[in-house]
Amino acid sequence: MDPHARLPAGGGACGRLTVETVDVIVVGGGPAGSACAARLVQAGASVLVLDREEFPRTKLCAGWITPEVVADLNFDVEAYPHRFNTFNGIVVHLKWLKFKLPSVQHSIRRFEFDNWLLRRSGARVRRHNVRNIERDGDGFTVDGAFRSKHLVGAAGTRCPVYRTFFRDANPRARELQAATYEHEFPHRWRDERCHLWFFENGLPGYAWYVPKADGYLNCGIGGMAEKLKARGEDIKRHWRHFLGVLARRGLLRDVELAPKGYSYYLRGGVEVVRLGNAFIAGDSAGLATRDLCEGIGPAIASGHRAAASILEGREYRLDDLAAYSSDIGLVQRMLERAFAGSRLHLPENRVAREAASL
Ligand SMILES: Cc1cc2nc3c(=O)[nH]c(=O)nc-3n(C[C@H](O)[C@H](O)[C@H](O)COP(=O)(O)OP(=O)(O)OC[C@H]3O[C@@H](n4cnc5c(N)ncnc54)[C@H](O)[C@@H]3O)c2cc1C
Secondary structure, three states, rough: OOOOOOOOOOEEEEOEEOOEEEEEEOOOOOOOHHHHHHHHOOOOOOOEEEEEEOOOOOOOOOOOEHHHHHHHHHHHHHHHOOOOEEEEEEEEEEOEEEEEEEEEEEEEEHHHHHHHHHHHHHHEEEEEEOOOEEEEEOOOEOOEEEEEEEEEEEOOOOOOOHHHHHHHOOOOOOEEEEEEEEEEOOOOOOOOOEEEEEEEEHHEEEEEEEEEEOEEEEEEEEEEHHHHOOOOOOOHHHHHHHHHHHOOOOOOOOOOOOOEEEEEEEEEOOOOEEEEEEEEOOOHHEEEEEOOOHHHHHHHHHHHHHHHHHHHHOOOOOOOOOOOOOOOHHHHHHHHHHHOOHHHHHHOOHHHHHHHHH
């Protein structure tokens, strides 16, 4: 069957072509799509998840998850069949300062975690690269091959549901685009702690060293794309500097890395996230936090909300999801801690500005 062939609207079958009809089509099987699908399936809805990749698939991501994510997913860590690491603090490097910020956080590998989440959802999954979406009565037809009443766009930055229905109403703010560069690889790390470097070498963002359980490591950097561009810098230059930092600290030496880049949008205006029966969630709605660029938690929370809205007719709102990684902002706490006791005085509004400008 040619999945891109057009069918006349309303047709359940046309010649040799049949249209698969379900209650909800979810485009994208990452955390937002899986979380949404799981809730819908639990309630008895017929759900089809379309993802262009075969799972398990690689997703560029440091794989840091918060205790809120574990709670939101009702995730039994003991029963999780893959790598799961817990940190009791983060080693923060900020210019000349280095200190441990007490905070319980976790790391997973997205390659394993996303596949586990998607299977656990119980939804039917099809490998399909979604290109063309059309309104069809009060529902939607996807590539002439799939039809549903409700449609959830959870396909990340370049989500076709966002592009088709939401781009004009909810344009991406370029100043909120984060550029990243990272690599995850098997490595016998010597330091089991998670390290973060803020503003290293003037990077408008931060760099990370995140060990995973059983000898995997993720190293990467992320910064605000517009700021880098305005300075005529590129992320690769910062990456080379970061490799030097890792080597000098004895964290990584003589390892050939093959980093890759990806960009996504941090939390901006999220007023228009539902249009009729079409919803956007996760990176498709641009929900990652503005301080630590954390997107997994908001993806899951928005996926759950989309499902609740479809099932219970609840209003679908995302503007009250936290725009920072904790109520008071981890970065804000970190800066306060870094500057408390030092001779430098950091005015209150400067703290907020530093956090907001990350
Ligand atoms: C380098 C990097 C590091 C990061 N580190 C962290 C971190 O440590 N912690 C954290 O919380 N967040 C982190 N993030 C952010 C986080 O990865 C995302 O916010 C999160 O993955 C968003 O989930 P999602 O389900 O919305 O989208 P995704 O996880 O991107 O899933 C989208 C899915 O849609 C599929 N898809 C795309 N286009 C189509 C199409 N046309 N048709 C069908 N399927 C399609 C993709 O194959 C993919 O499986 C990081 C991001 C990057 C780039």
